[in-house]
Amino acid sequence: MLSYENALFTVQVTRKHFFKDKNYSLYLFNDELVMTDDITKQPKYNLKMNLTTTIKWILEEKRIVGFEFSYNNGYKIVYGQKLNLLKEMIAGKIFYQPILSFYQFQMEMGSGMTGSVYRCVAADNANLYYAIKKIDKLKIAQHEGGIPQLVHELSLLSSLSHPNIVKLKETYADNQYYYIIMEYINGRTLYSELSSRQYGLSIVETIKIMRELLEAVSYIHDKGVMHRDINPLNIMKADTVKLIDFGLARKIKNQLNFPTSGTPGYMAPEIINYNKDKQYDEKADIYSLGCLLYKLLTGENLFNTKSAKQTIYHANKDGYFELKKQPQHPEVNSVKMEQLFILLPYMLETDPSNRLSAKICLAIIEEIDNNNQNVDRLIKKILIRKSLNTTTIEEQRSCERISKGKIAKQSIDGISKKSLDELSIFTKKVMVQNQQKVILPHKKQA
Ligand SMILES: Nc1ncnc2c1ncn2[C@@H]1O[C@H](COP(=O)(O)OP(=O)(O)O)[C@@H](O)[C@H]1O
Ligand SMILES: [Mg+2]
Numbered sequence: 001m002l003s004y005e006n007a008l009f010t011v012q013v014t015r016k017h018f019f020k021d022k023n024y025s026l027y028l029f030n031d032e033l034v035m036t037d038d039i040t041k042q043p044k045y046n047l048k049m050n051l052t053t054t055i056k057w058i059l060e061e062k063r064i065v066g067f068e069f070s071y072n073n074g075y076k077i078v079y080g081q082k083l084n085l086l087k088e089m090i091a092g093k094i095f096y097q098p099i100l101s102f103y104q105f106q107m108e109m110g111s112g113m114t115g116s117v118y119r120c121v122a123a124d125n126a127n128l129y130y131a132i133k134k135i136d137k138l139k140i141a142q143h144e145g146g147i148p149q150l151v152h153e154l155s156l157l158s159s160l161s162h163p164n165i166v167k168l169k170e171t172y173a174d175n176q177y178y179y180i181i182m183e184y185i186n187g188r189t190l191y192s193e194l195s196s197r198q199y200g201l202s203i204v205e206t207i208k209i210m211r212e213l214l215e216a217v218s219y220i221h222d223k224g225v226m227h228r229d230i231n232p233l234n235i236m237k238a239d240t241v242k243l244i245d246f247g248l249a250r251k252i253k254n255q256l257n258f259p260t261s262g263t264p265g266y267m268a269p270e271i272i273n274y275n276k277d278k279q280y281d282e283k284a285d286i287y288s289l290g291c292l293l294y295k296l297l298t299g300e301n302l303f304n305t306k307s308a309k310q311t312i313y314h315a316n317k318d319g320y321f322e323l324k325k326q327p328q329h330p331e332v333n334s335v336k337m338e339q340l341f342i343l344l345p346y347m348l349e350t351d352p353s354n355r356l357s358a359k360i361c362l363a364i365i366e367e368i369d370n371n372n373q374n375v376d377r378l379i380k381k382i383l384i385r386k387s388l389n390t391t392t393i394e395e396q397r398s399c400e401r402i403s404k405g406k407i408a409k410q411s412i413d414g415i416s417k418k419s420l421d422e423l424s425i426f427t428k429k430v431m432v433q434n435q436q437k438v439i440l441p442h443k444k445q446a
Pocket of ligand 1: 109110111112113114115117131133166182183184185186189233234236244245246247
């Protein structure tokens with residue numbers, strides 16, 4: 001039995017009949033919407049609040065006056081007041097119609113495998129911009145993952161709320177297309193930003209971008225979600241940066257298979273060499289962020305086709321890279337550049353269990369921003385704590401201490417010989433050559 005007093009929203013609605021109209025009370029709950037004329041009986045109509053449900057809003061003079069829904073292979077219409085409030089409350093949970101009553105398409109901003117993204121304005125307010133991803137139903141059905149993957153993307157995105165993650169507003173569907181209404185980001189992709197900056201971005205910009213991205217990524221990782229396709233095309237830069245395109249995002253401990261996916265040049269070794277017996281996890285996103293950090297600092301791709309006659313995909317698959325500072329970068333000799341280059345190999349560690357987490361990377365970058373010149377020692381200390389089975393909570397606390405600049409005074413000299421030996425497991429053989437060149441010999445992938 002439903003407990004009607006727990007309804008999130010309630011309103012009276014009417015079904016118009018030829019002789020006599022019929023009144024129902026509409027109750028909205030988290031996962032269903034019911035309409036009933038007698039709460040002691042089974043409700044007359046019941047709509048699931050998930051993406052298997054579509055409703056069509058009925059408008060008169062641009063005002064919502066009712067909605068149509070499918071019921072027993074037919075359609076029913078109810079009329080009522082305050083339905084615009086209902087529309088806001090269930091936004092993104094179910095599909096709406098008709099898109100053109102609410103949005104005007106203006107121009108295409110980008111396109112991908114299954115459709116295009118358009119800039120749009122609200123039909124009743126030409127000053128309100130939105131981005132709408134229009135997805136061809138036939139194309140997505142043929143695509144790997146198909147419609148279930150799209151529904152997964154939408155339900156994941158609607159569960160996220162973070163200043164550095166694109167916000168999902170509503171979802172629409174008609175016979176031919178799905179439409180994902182998102183906040184409009186008035187900026188450009190990092191890809192386009194980087195194309196006009198041959199030698200990379202300044203350290204200040206790089207640190208700001210990385211901090212914001214790491215905030216977003218540790219937020220999704222905490223929620224058990226990984227993005228799986230972090231690359232410059234899926235990051236928009238406006239006043240702040242925002243992570244977009246959750247088309248490949250997944251629950252970390254999930255039921256669906258994890259096929260190989262991502263963008264060549266930004267893929268973690270465990271994804272590119274995926275095998276069914278070995279599941280991967282959110283650490284794959286850190287590897288992509290490492291590839292991105294290198295690109296931001298140098299303007300160069302970590303994996304390129306220059307040295308060998310191979311594609312980026314193969315270079316990425318082989319997992320061989322060199323970390324070289326960009327001699328043309330105006331800040332090439334700065335302390336912060338040095339410290340960021342010390343962090344890089346820890347993000348690009350082949351073995352995901354040795355790769356730093358988003359929270360630790362964030363704490364380290366904050367330290368670099370605060371002029372800490374001992375990032376190497378700091379990371380090693382954290383890794384020692386980790387190897388000595390420090391719990392996650394303690395790990396988090398140490399992060400908090402680091403980010404508040406209150407690193408415990410006990411020096412690394414106080415650490416036992418045994419833990420220093422353990423340390424060597426993690427220590428990168430980073431060789432500094434010619435003041436400006438850091439080369440990291442990297443294990444070849446099997
Ligand atoms: N919310 C948005 N605001 C502005 N532009 C966007 C937005 N979302 C996407 N875009 C643009 O559309 C392009 C494709 O979007 P994306 O979600 O990455 O789709 P795809 O699955 O096709 O890669 C982006 O690279 C960007 O240029
Ligand atoms: Mg994309």
